[in-house]
Amino acid sequence: MNHKLSLQIIAVITLFAITANAQQIKEMAPGVTRVTVGEADQFSPYNLLQEKPKVEAMNQLPATEAGIDPKAIRVELNARGAVVHIPLGNDEELYGFGLQMNSFRQRGLRRRPIVNDNPLNDLGYTHAPTTFYLSTKGYGIFINTSRYTTFYCGTHKQVKGNVNVNTGAGNGNGQSVEDLYKNSNKQSGEVIVDIPGAKGGDVFIFNGPTLKNALQRYNLFAGGGALPAMWGLGVQYRMKADSKQADVYKMANYFRDNHIPVDVFGLEPKWQTAAYSCSYVWSSEYFPAPQELIDKMKAQGIKLNLWEHAYTSPASPIYGALANAAGDYKVWNGLVPDFAGKVAPKIFADYHQQTFVDKGIAAFKMDECDNSNLATGDATWAFPELSQFPSGIDGEQMHQQFGTLYFQTMYGNYKRSNKRSFFNIRSLNGFASSYPVALYSDTYVHKEYIRMISNAGFSGLLWSPEVRESSSVTELCRRTQTAILSAQTVFNSWYLKSPPWLQYDRDKNNRGEMLPNAKEAEAHIRALLNFRMSFIPYLYTAFAKYNREGVPPFRALVTDYPEDKATYDVWDEYMIGDNVLAAPLADSASSRRVYLPKGNWYDYNTNKLYTGGQTYTIETGLEQIPIFIKQGTILPMAKPIEHVDAATKFEITCYVYGSNPVPAELFEDDGVTFDFDKGQYNLLFMEWRSNKGKVNRKGNLKTQKFIVNTWIKI
Numbered sequence: 180m181n182h183k184l185s186l187q188i189i190a191v192i193t194l195f196a197i198t199a200n201a202q203q204i205k206e207m208a209p210g211v212t213r214v215t216v217g218e219a220d221q222f223s224p225y226n227l228l229q230e231k232p233k234v235e236a237m238n239q240l241p242a243t244e245a246g247i248d249p250k251a252i253r254v255e256l257n258a259r260g261a262v263v264h265i266p267l268g269n270d271e272e273l274y275g276f277g278l279q280m281n282s283f284r285q286r287g288l289r290r291r292p293i294v295n296d297n298p299l300n301d302l303g304y305t306h307a308p309t310t311f312y313l314s315t316k317g318y319g320i321f322i323n324t325s326r327y328t329t330f331y332c333g334t335h336k337q338v339k340g341n342v343n344v345n346t347g348a349g350n351g352n353g354q355s356v357e358d359l360y361k362n363s364n365k366q367s368g369e370v371i372v373d374i375p376g377a378k379g380g381d382v383f384i385f386n387g388p389t390l391k392n393a394l395q396r397y398n399l400f401a402g403g404g405a406l407p408a409m410w411g412l413g414v415q416y417r418m419k420a421d422s423k424q425a426d427v428y429k430m431a432n433y434f435r436d437n438h439i440p441v442d443v444f445g446l447e448p449k450w451q452t453a454a455y456s457c458s459y460v461w462s463s464e465y466f467p468a469p470q471e472l473i474d475k476m477k478a479q480g481i482k483l484n485l486w487e488h489a490y491t492s493p494a495s496p497i498y499g500a501l502a503n504a505a506g507d508y509k510v511w512n513g514l515v516p517d518f519a520g521k522v523a524p525k526i527f528a529d530y531h532q533q534t535f536v537d538k539g540i541a542a543f544k545m546d547e548c549d550n551s552n553l554a555t556g557d558a559t560w561a562f563p564e565l566s567q568f569p570s571g572i573d574g575e576q577m578h579q580q581f582g583t584l585y586f587q588t589m590y591g592n593y594k595r596s597n598k599r600s601f602f603n604i605r606s607l608n609g610f611a612s613s614y615p616v617a618l619y620s621d622t623y624v625h626k627e628y629i630r631m632i633s634n635a636g637f638s639g640l641l642w643s644p645e646v647r648e649s650s651s652v653t654e655l656c657r658r659t660q661t662a663i664l665s666a667q668t669v670f671n672s673w674y675l676k677s678p679p680w681l682q683y684d685r686d687k688n689n690r691g692e693m694l695p696n697a698k699e700a701e702a703h704i705r706a707l708l709n710f711r712m713s714f715i716p717y718l719y720t721a722f723a724k725y726n727r728e729g730v731p732p733f734r735a736l737v738t739d740y741p742e743d744k745a746t747y748d749v750w751d752e753y754m755i756g757d758n759v760l761a762a763p764l765a766d767s768a769s770s771r772r773v774y775l776p777k778g779n780w781y782d783y784n785t786n787k788l789y790t791g792g793q794t795y796t797i798e799t800g801l802e803q804i805p806i807f808i809k810q811g812t813i814l815p816m817a818k819p820i821e822h823v824d825a826a827t828k829f830e831i832t833c834y835v836y837g838s839n840p841v842p843a844e845l846f847e848d849d850g851v852t853f854d855f856d857k858g859q860y861n862l863l864f865m866e867w868r869s870n871k872g873k874v875n876r877k878g879n880l881k882t883q884k885f886i887v888n889t890w891i892k893i
């Protein structure tokens with residue numbers, strides 16, 4: 180071959196390579212742009228998304244300014260996979276990456292959001308490994324992959340061009356030994372994403388203009404936020420794993436006799452004939468008459484929630500049918516259903532529909548879907564990454580998506596039945612905002628539990644900081660306060676015979692030694708749970724706003740106050756709805772420092788007015804609620820009830836904080852069906868003018884749930 184010809188061939192090949200890797204830019208929805216280079220993955224979060232974007236709500240958001248120019252996103256493809264480069268300005272702060280436990284601000288960190296139940300040195304391992312981050316500059320970036328990715332959040336500079344150009348001497352020029360190791364790269368102008376195995380880079384840009392707007396677009400793009408069944412916002416109590424039917428009856432009577440609110444009872448593994456792996460068959464030894472149980476609970480206003488996981492036991496009636504629709508490795512000798520295909524979800528869903536949903540089971544706790552435990556070498560509680568599934572998905576991508584796919588399978592039944600619910604789950608991934616389900620964990624560090632409330636809000640997730648044992652009554656109350664100020668209030672007594680307020684110590688509890696002051700502790704918990712029940716109308720309305728506008732009901736302060744740099748580091752306070760700031764106390768604290776953003780704030784317990792923009796030391800009693808109310812708020816609080824049902828009427832008192840409050844809203848629907856989606860709801864507008872309260876109800880719904888009868892001016 181002559182020299183000229185070979186040059187021509189090289190030129191053609193190079194041209195082809197450049198064309199093949201050309202950047203494709205596509206508008207996906209208002210303010211949402213997709214940038215693709217190379218081949219997008221088949222099992223990407225976007226391809227797995229079943230919901231439609233709420234385009235009209237996105238159009239209502241303020242006009243977007245390009246937070247990031249799509250053309251500035253650079254993708255390199257090489258033999259290892261894809262590398263995505265996203266510009267990062269010097270003054271930007273980053274948040275997100277799913278349900279992070281150990282850190283809040285993410286700039287300067289290396290993040291590997293990999294699904295796992297153990298955080299492991301803040302590498303990014305998490306129950307919800309969402310490949311999404313938000314910038315204070317007012318945009319969000321979603322990497323559309325289910326592979327294990329690593330984000331270098333402004334930590335590295337790529338060597339480009341002439342390496343001999345002098346750019347400084349490096350580290351070690353200062354006075355101290357520490358100077359040797361100072362990271363001089365923190366101001367790097369990009370986020371670099373490593374996606375081994377990918378044949379392309381696929382990036383979604385969610386423009387703001389503000390961080391909050393970008394977050395709204397992310398949630399709306401995935402179908403809006405979840406609106407759980409109203410009863411789901413009440414209290415959930417999970418029974419000890421070896422409870423029998425009679426124990427459940429006894430516990431229900433205890434709650435009702437002592438007027439302790441409860442809406443949901445959870446049954447843990449032993450309700451089934453086999454649990455590790457699962458049979459999904461009632462154990463006749465533990466629960467001889469399941470329908471009687473469901474009906475009796477219903478008569479007492481208690482819904483049932485069943486624990487399970489997806490690894491299907493040979494003892495299950497669906498094992499045979501699943502045999503050809505499962506992965507090629509077992510877990511606990513059970514099959515791993517291929518939820519990314521078409522066959523397994525149908526078998527799994529149909530069986531659950533007939534056996535449970537049609538019989539009145541209201542919800543499920545979906546356990547063990549988080550590749551536990553990746554952090555230790557001796558745990559084999561999950562299928563290997565090298566697994567293959569009939570649909571073509573591999574074990575790695577299946578792990579990242581397992582919770583989401585499993586949830587879609589189970590939730591589909593409720594949707595088709597026009598029944599709303601509120602589930603518990605151990606893993607989710609991107610574009611999950613519309614799912615009425617809260618994440619939970621076996622970890623138990625109280626401060627982390629609080630941080631996870633703030634972090635969940637950045638990624639379209641809901642988090643439940645469940646209460647189990649404690650070391651004192653004070654700690655138990657603090658944990659309960661955090662739980663009532665979260666998306667889902669759960670007492671997970673799966674290893675406690677009696678409720679933790681009768682004995683917080685695990686061993687003593689199970690030996691039947693109750694606290695000498697058990698009645699006093701019970702009274703504290705009752706008071707706190709009563710608050711939760713009073714708060715439901717406000718909370719439910721915040722969820723409706725999540726559903727319709729994509730604003731998370733629980734979100735970090737920086738979401739609402741991005742111009743206030745003092746909020747950038749505040750991970751242990753968060754907004755609930757638009758007007759309530761929560762500052763839970765961790766462990767056994769009796770006071771804590773609270774930063775209040777600009778404006779004026781009322782301590783909910785004392786009505787004392789505080790000027791914002793400052794930090795205060797606040798003391799909170801065991802029956803008090805660590806929240807602050809923004810001046811200018813009308814806060815609707817209901818007379819506490821013991822559970823929510825279809826006929827519940829909430830008797831509302833409106834508390835008026837300040838002289839010229841902004842009108843408040845309540846969202847009213849049947850609380851249990853999806854009919855609100857077809858316009859079956861009312862909005863109540865509450866105004867305070869000339870020292871008088873006025874309510875204006877607009878909408879199509881005939882029945883009224885909220886009766887506003889009292890106004891109190893603070």
Ligand code: GAL
Nearest residue numbers: 447448546547620621671673
């Ligand atoms: C764990 C779960 C606990 C409890 C337990 C029962 O994996 O996180 O909440 O359900 O299983 O075996």
